[in-house]
Amino acid sequence: MSGELATASDRPRLGAKVAAASFNPLRGRLFQKYILLFMGLVSAALLANAGVDLYFTYRTGELLLARLQMEKADAAAERISQFFTETEDQIGWTTHVQWAAGALDERRSDFFRLLRQVPAITELSELDGQGKEQLRVSRLAMDVVGSQADYSKDARFNEAVAHKLWFSPVYLRRGSEPYLTMAIARAGRGAGVTVAEVNLKLIWDVISSVRVGNTGYAFVVDRSGHLVAHPDISLVLRDTNFGGLPYVAAALQTVSDPNIPTADATVQTSFEGRRVLTAHAVLPDLGWVVFVELPMTEALAPLYASALRSGAVLLSGMAVATLVAMVLVRRMVGPIRLLQAGAARIGAGDLDSHIDVRTGDELEDLAGQFNTMAAQLREYNAGLERTVEERTRDLARSVTELQALSDVVRAVNSTLELRVVLTKIVAYAIELANADAGAIFRHNADDGTFELAGSSGMDTALLAKLRSTRVVSDETAMGEATETRQPVQIADMGLGPRYPLREAGFAAGFRAALIVPLIGPEQVLGDLVLVRRAIGAFEPSAIELMATFASQSALALQNAALFQELAEKGRQLELASEHKSQFLANMSHELRTPLNAILGYAELLADGIYGDLPEKPRGVLGRVQENGRNLLALINDVLDLAKIEAGQLTIHREDYDVASLVRNVVDAMEPLARAKRLSLTASVQPGLPAGFGDARRLQQVLVNLLGNAIKFTDAGEVAVSAGMTGARFNLAVRDTGPGIAPQDQAKIFEEFQQIDNSTTRRKGGTGLGLAISRKIVLMHGGHLSVVSAVGHGATFHVDIPVRVGSIAG
Numbered sequence: 001m002s003g004e005l006a007t008a009s010d011r012p013r014l015g016a017k018v019a020a021a022s023f024n025p026l027r028g029r030l031f032q033k034y035i036l037l038f039m040g041l042v043s044a045a046l047l048a049n050a051g052v053d054l055y056f057t058y059r060t061g062e063l064l065l066a067r068l069q070m071e072k073a074d075a076a077a078e079r080i081s082q083f084f085t086e087t088e089d090q091i092g093w094t095t096h097v098q099w100a101a102g103a104l105d106e107r108r109s110d111f112f113r114l115l116r117q118v119p120a121i122t123e124l125s126e127l128d129g130q131g132k133e134q135l136r137v138s139r140l141a142m143d144v145v146g147s148q149a150d151y152s153k154d155a156r157f158n159e160a161v162a163h164k165l166w167f168s169p170v171y172l173r174r175g176s177e178p179y180l181t182m183a184i185a186r187a188g189r190g191a192g193v194t195v196a197e198v199n200l201k202l203i204w205d206v207i208s209s210v211r212v213g214n215t216g217y218a219f220v221v222d223r224s225g226h227l228v229a230h231p232d233i234s235l236v237l238r239d240t241n242f243g244g245l246p247y248v249a250a251a252l253q254t255v256s257d258p259n260i261p262t263a264d265a266t267v268q269t270s271f272e273g274r275r276v277l278t279a280h281a282v283l284p285d286l287g288w289v290v291f292v293e294l295p296m297t298e299a300l301a302p303l304y305a306s307a308l309r310s311g312a313v314l315l316s317g318m319a320v321a322t323l324v325a326m327v328l329v330r331r332m333v334g335p336i337r338l339l340q341a342g343a344a345r346i347g348a349g350d351l352d353s354h355i356d357v358r359t360g361d362e363l364e365d366l367a368g369q370f371n372t373m374a375a376q377l378r379e380y381n382a383g384l385e386r387t388v389e390e391r392t393r394d395l396a397r398s399v400t401e402l403q404a405l406s407d408v409v410r411a412v413n414s415t416l417e418l419r420v421v422l423t424k425i426v427a428y429a430i431e432l433a434n435a436d437a438g439a440i441f442r443h444n445a446d447d448g449t450f451e452l453a454g455s456s457g458m459d460t461a462l463l464a465k466l467r468s469t470r471v472v473s474d475e476t477a478m479g480e481a482t483e484t485r486q487p488v489q490i491a492d493m494g495l496g497p498r499y500p501l502r503e504a505g506f507a508a509g510f511r512a513a514l515i516v517p518l519i520g521p522e523q524v525l526g527d528l529v530l531v532r533r534a535i536g537a538f539e540p541s542a543i544e545l546m547a548t549f550a551s552q553s554a555l556a557l558q559n560a561a562l563f564q565e566l567a568e569k570g571r572q573l574e575l576a577s578e579h580k581s582q583f584l585a586n587m588s589h590e591l592r593t594p595l596n597a598i599l600g601y602a603e604l605l606a607d608g609i610y611g612d613l614p615e616k617p618r619g620v621l622g623r624v625q626e627n628g629r630n631l632l633a634l635i636n637d638v639l640d641l642a643k644i645e646a647g648q649l650t651i652h653r654e655d656y657d658v659a660s661l662v663r664n665v666v667d668a669m670e671p672l673a674r675a676k677r678l679s680l681t682a683s684v685q686p687g688l689p690a691g692f693g694d695a696r697r698l699q700q701v702l703v704n705l706l707g708n709a710i711k712f713t714d715a716g717e718v719a720v721s722a723g724m725t726g727a728r729f730n731l732a733v734r735d736t737g738p739g740i741a742p743q744d745q746a747k748i749f750e751e752f753q754q755i756d757n758s759t760t761r762r763k764g765g766t767g768l769g770l771a772i773s774r775k776i777v778l779m780h781g782g783h784l785s786v787v788s789a790v791g792h793g794a795t796f797h798v799d800i801p802v803r804v805g806s807i808a809g
Contacts, residue, residue, distance in 0.1 A: 038325030046317045050310040066265035069279035077281035077290040095186040111137035123197040131157040156183040160193045203229040216294035223287035335363040422454025435530040442526040448473040462508045478527040481515040491537040511535045518554040656695035665702040679717035693804040704769035709735035731798040740788040
């Protein structure tokens with residue numbers, strides 16, 4: 001029997017199952033399990049320790065290697081920088097004003113002396129303040145005196161004058177040795193420049209002396225990636241370019257953009273295809289980058305050795321753990337086997353069995369607990385089956401009530417119509433509480449009265465009596481339930497005070513009643529009244545169930561009432577919207593009639609029909625005409641919007657030519673663009689077919705888009721284009737104006753909405769043009785959208801079918 005203790009007849013079978021489970025070979029031997037457990041725990045601890053140690057060793061080694069590589073790169077860069085600083089210092093004394101003022105033979109002698117002192121310099125030149133060559137001394141060519149060669153437009157003169165010191169890109173002289181040109185401006189205004197040709201082959205000594213581990217090396221590249229120095233001098237002489245290596249290219253970016261931070265040492269693939277740990281340093285004055293590289297096999301060698309040591313320690317620990325585990329497990333398994341046998345006997349139903357374990361530890365205590373448990377089982381076994389049966393009956397009844405309550409709540413929540421909701425609540429409450437009839441009374445908190453809202457099981461005469469009786473809180477048990485927010489029951493309606501409501505129920509044959517308050521989130525909404533013809537109190541379980549049911553019903557009542565209120569508000573808003581649209585349409589018509597007359601008379605005055613006007617009145621009259629036309633455009637927009645909202649705007653479909661439509665709009669807007677000195681262009685894809693739609697409304701859309709583009713563009717151009725994709729026309733209006741922020745791009749298509757900034761307010765407008773244009777495009781089955789970024793102009797796209805079907809306004 002499920003959930004009950006096995007009876008005496010079941011015990012042998014149960015004992016057999018327990019015994020079979022105890023000797024199941026698939027479960028394994030306890031000795032083996034503990035051995036594996038001890039070994040697993042010790043191995044896990046050793047593995048974790050070795051893993052953590054290896055991880056931190058690796059991280060520490062990695063950081064030390066990276067730091068060492070960076071230091072070597074910085075040191076190599078510093079030595080190369082020192083080489084050029086010393087060269088600059090040697091040349092520096094030729095930049096003094098007094099030296100340039102000396103005799104030519106003296107300056108030539110100084111250049112000879114400088115060539116002997118600095119072996120890296122192979123040629124020296126003196127340029128005067130106008131960039132004319134006055135003297136050139138060279139190791140490799142004939143000396144030149146007073147050649148007057150013009151270097152005024154050469155970089156070696158211009159850059160040196162502008163920046164005092166200039167280094168040229170690296171070049172190969174005679175196709176073999178790397179050189180660079182070093183130019184230093186002399187002191188004083190217009191004093192000239194000293195130019196030196198420097199042989200970079202000597203930097204090879206610097207790079208070769210940099211020691212990076214046992215097999216590492218350093219090299220230098222210029223800003224274009226060409227090798228300047230490398231331990232393998234043949235690579236330099238072959239003009240090898242390392243710029244194609246990703247890490248070299250990344251480092252060169254820091255030369256062109258000083259804001260890019262210099263990366264730490266990283267693992268890369270070298271020019272030879274080996275994995276290396278590389279770091280670099282930048283020589284900003286020269287635009288060179290110094291790299292140091294160490295093969296990963298050498299860099300990781302200490303880590304490999306550490307891993308081998310950790311493996312040896314792990315194996316030794318596992319061997320020791322195995323020996324210790326075997327000793328401990330042997331001492332534990334004997335008592336546990338006794339416990340196993342005793343537990344099997346108790347499980348088989350032998351509650352008189354006694355387990356005798358004498359180890360003086362927790363195992364002996366466990367054996368005592370087993371013996372105590374067997375004694376308690378003997379005591380409880382007799383009454384347990386009876387208790388289980390009683391609890392099972394109670395649980396079945398509770399499940400039935402909860403299922404019924406769930407069905408009630410689901411049925412009540414299936415509709416929001418108040419009358420239907422009330423009827424269902426009362427009907428299900430009668431069924432759940434085993435009552436004969438029921439009603440719901442709505443509570444009026446203002447005057448403390450109750451009003452009948454719904455009922456079930458009551459005859460017409462009783463309902464008429466309940467509706468006609470004024471029920472006051474102080475005169476009924478419903479007032480007590482509402483006040484205390486607790487259920488109130490009347491076991492015998494023939495006893496107690498004679499209130500009108502109680503007398504009406506008693507006259508109809510009802511003898512007992514239960515009143516349950518319907519409690520909402522903020523107040524008591526009313527009371528659920530259940531009556532039955534038999535005298536007597538309701539069951540406590542029924543009262544508790546009705547209290548839960550009432551709380552759920554209160555929510556359903558409130559939801560239904562809110563739904564009705566929202567529906568009524570929706571009808572009121574719809575009626576108000578219709579009145580607003582009709583008012584806008586009527587007012588627009590009424591305003592246009594006198595405004596057209598005003599514009600007509602103003603035009604007659606401007607044309608001189610009533611005589612010539614002086615200059616000042618004529619200017620005022622022009623402003624009157626301009627503002628009148630703006631007002632007329634506004635009224636037309638409002639009228640179009642009102643027609644659209646009232647569903648009165650329709651499109652008149654006819655054949656039209658896209659090219660002619662674009663040309664007419666551009667011709668009409670050309671004066672506005674010319675007045676602002678903007679370039680207005682149009683581009684139409686050749687061979688476009690004839691469209692079928694409302695050409696006048698589409699022209700209105702393009703005029704709105706072009707007008708906005710010209711209005712908000714202060715410089716640059718406005719362009720219109722027309723093309724076709726599939727069976728749809730693609731029209732676009734692009735400008736070079738201030739652009740539209742992403743958060744404003746949806747807002748501008750709404751009625752009376754504009755971008756809220758000073759520029760827009762200064763330009764004017766009502767915010768209706770784009771809203772009307774979008775609605776017209778939608779009526780054509782199309783889509784109007786914008787692509788823009790602040791400071792980069794805006795492009796409005798119109799996508800419509802070539803042939804518009806039967807689409808009503």
